[in-house]
Amino acid sequence: MPDSQTLFIAAGATGFLILLLSVLLGEFGGGDGELGHEAAAPGPEIDGPGIDGAGPEIDGPAGVPGEIASGFDAGNDIPEGSAEIDAPHWFSIRMLSVSLVGFGAAGFIASYSGVYPIFAWPIAAAGFLAVGAGANRWILKPLARQQYNSLSSRWGWVGRTGVVTLDILPHGTGQVTFHDRAGGRITQTATSDLGEGIPKGSPVTITDLKKDGVVVHRSSFSD
Structure with a gap:
């Protein structure tokens, strides 16, 4: 023993x-859990400055259909149902x-x-x-x-508007630049929420997060 x-x-x-x-x-x-999530409800009103600081005020991600909009917990940056x-x-x-x-x-x-x-x-x-x-x-x-x-x-990035700085390929990746809530300039790898190609210079709204970057929606006023 x-x-x-x-x-x-x-x-x-x-x-x-x-x-x-x-x-x-x-x-x-x-x-x-994963950083990404799916939520059903659109978020509260968010001030979403674009890359030049003059973006529109939006109710949740601008131009994003309700079924794919990311939800927010009004008292927390992390959306309800995300992996805390x-x-x-x-x-x-x-x-x-x-x-x-x-x-x-x-x-x-x-x-x-x-x-x-x-x-x-x-x-x-x-x-x-x-x-x-x-x-x-x-x-x-x-x-x-x-x-x-x-x-x-x-999670504070969700709902921010930015500009594509490297073409986003269809069902592929590109690059987007935006400002966070503190005004800091952020550059991230980006994919389209609809799997579409988005050319450089297009305004987009961040709708979700991934481990390796962000998911964006091409803003309606860019069409």
């Missing part, structure tokens, strides 16, 4: 390997794996120091709780908050 030190080493190594796999898969924020980033909790893979590392480390140190096994296990349990709580407060929650803020900021 394995001794206590071997069990503690195995527990810590298992926790570390699970944590490493979680990091490599990019799951720190706890969000497993959940704060880490004790039963998440990340929390359990970090805590398991603390369990193994504390137990091994106690056992190696000559503490009787009957006392080493409670010390290991204390290490489980202490390391888990510390990692949650100082590492996992700040990372989740940062990722949430990044996603929230990107």
